[in-house]
Amino acid sequence: MHPEKAPDQAAAPNLGQTVALPQFLAAAGQLTLDEQRLIVDQALAMLQDVYVHLPLKRAMHAIDPLQSLRLLQRQLAGASAPIPERKFHNQMISVFVSLRDLHTNYILPSYFSDYIAFLPFYLEEYFDAQDSTQCRYVVSKMIAGFTHPQFKPGVIVKYWNGVPIERAVEINADRNAGSNPDARHARGLENMTIRPMSMSLPPDEEWVVIGYEAGGKDLEIKIPWQVFRPDPQNGVAAGSSANSAVARAVGMDLLTETVRRTKVSLFAPQVAEKARSLKRSQNYGAAPSDPGAAASAMPDIISFRTVNTPSGTFGYIRIYSFAPSDGQDPETFVDAFFNEIVRILDLLPQNGLILDVRGNGGGIILAGERLLQLFTPRRITPERFDFITSPLTRALVDKYDDLKPWAPSIDQAVATGAAYSQGFPLTPEDSANAAGQRYPGPVVLITNALIYSTTDIFAAGFQDHGIGPILGVHGNTGAGGANVWNYSYLQQALPDAFQPLPKGVSMRVALRRSTRVGPMAGVPLEDLGVVPDEIHRITRNDLFNDNVDLIAHAASLLARQKVRTLDAALSGRQLSLTTRNLSRVDLYLNGRPAMSLDVTDGAARIDLPATSAPLRSIRLDGYDRNELAVTRTLDLTS
Secondary structure, eight states, X not given: OOOEEOOOOOOOTTOOOEEEHHHHHTTOOOOOHHHHHHHHHHHHHHHHHTOTTHHHHHHHHOOOHHHHHHHHHHHHHTOSSXXXXXXXXXXXXXXXXTTTOTTSEEEOOHHHHTOEEEOSEEEEEEEOSSOTTOEEEEEEEEOTTOOOSSOOTTOEEEEETTEEHHHHHHHHHHTSOOSSHHHHHHHHHHTTSEEETXXXXXXXXXXXXXXXXXXXXXXEEEEEOEEEOOSSOXXXXXXXXXXXXXXXOEEEOHHHHHHHHHHHHHHOHHHHHHHHHHHHTTOTTOOOSSTTOSSOSSTTTXXXXXXXXXXXXXXXXXXXXXXXXXXXXXXXXXXXXXXXXXXXXXXXXXXOEEEEOTTOOEEEHHHHHTTGGGXXXXXXXXXXXXXXXXXXXXXXXXXXXXXXXXXHHHHHHHHHOOSBOOOEESSOHHHHHSSOOOOOSOEEEEEOTTOOTHHHHHHHHHHHTTOOOEEESSSSOOOOOEEEEEHHHHHHHOTTTOOOOSTTOEEEEEEEEEEOOGGGTTOBOTTTOOOOSEEOOOOHHHHHTTTHHHHHHHHHHHHTSOOOEEEEEEETTEEEEEEESOSEEEEEETTEEEEEEEOOSEEEEEEOOOOSSOOOEEEEEEEETTEEEEEEEEEOOO
């Protein structure tokens, strides 16, 4: 059987110039010997003195990245010419991949990292609805402009360059730094057709021969790799300047976020254009003039709708990212993001909510942790973060006021021998609780192995505070538990220790590790992740019918939980209450306890006691027996 060549492919809409892989490689650059030496020296200093997970990674993965870098350092010291470009980058990538840490990366020179290699389709897996052990790989999406009479969405892929597809995905998974088998597999599959060249070299092959099944026949097609430079460029590392505490509190898998944005550009150009249009009009993230507008103000990272399922009608919100757009101020983003979620919650059914964060690689940690309060009456305790103790981290915490709380415990480590500093939250506890509960109904969270960092932290907080069940597409999350800093942040803060890197080369490092709270207090999130309460294997029906089986499974979990109601309205000094599935309501006037009422389902009117000061707020705590079940606050100042 001879492979059929794919038809010529037009560049996808709204993208920069698209070129064939050989044409791209011919224009790539070359590092000098001195530049290679500098890169290795700085990588060694970074991993040795500030990388917070080094003890954990050495123990869990039986690796010695420092020795690998020392050997490379020795090789370069005696060399008279640079190591061939591809070989050098492969050696550096290998050291960083061995860490199994998607926060800690080697970023290739800009003549690679500014570009993305892609094939004109997207590959996904699904499982037989009756037998979850039977996995199939299917073409789920095509780029506009690429057409073929047989190779189209829905065909089953069986071979990749002659290798059975299961093995091809497994080989690609081993090239990825996921910290657990689920995470490596998910990233290996995601990167089969989209290869950002920020952390991986261009594909070895110039084209791919794909064996597939269509119409009961086994067929082949030959498709060349293409390369493009995204427009706008991929500035997804949340800025290059550590100019605020919020900007320094990033937790993100750069590769997953890059792939997410690429998928929007390639496969949902209408969404990308809508987001660009809002940005051009300076309305991106801004509160709509109509608070009831059914369209998201951040369409590329938030979508929502009402879903009808066999278990009932519920709300559904998909959060694709916690990262700001290119050039967007992180603090402005956090407020706009939070306010948009609050607005959306008011538009959805109040009897149950499905929160879907699959594929969310993270972003600003405050943006994730601040959301938790909206779904529970309990007080939120943000996760704790700590540094590894070293002379460089001690020097670093003196550079910014928000880092100074960590200084005493790093000093004390000289005497105690402690490997880690004391832990402090990155999200201020007041901010994590200022708004309080806004959604009274039960909530289910959907996760997969592609969620990482801020999204891992969000999922951990969701579980640690008992907000609701977690439904996983995989058996674990991406298991990323850290605050990540770009190399440029280190270089700005400690210029004597970290020198500028050449030709756009960069690195990222997990600087502060996160530990969980509540029942799992003190347990690190890195490598361990968040294990879901139940697992749903994606079906073919999910892939081609808007996740219908997944949503039905989540809805069945909602249907098992109590729906509680605590509605209140004030008229003069009389409060009208409507309650359901509550036995007691406690009232606080201007933050002070005022009265406690036994209630039954239905409506009641209550005369409020007099207060010495004007009435500014009423907080109502609803209990189911002795358990705080729902909280409602009336702000009377506006």
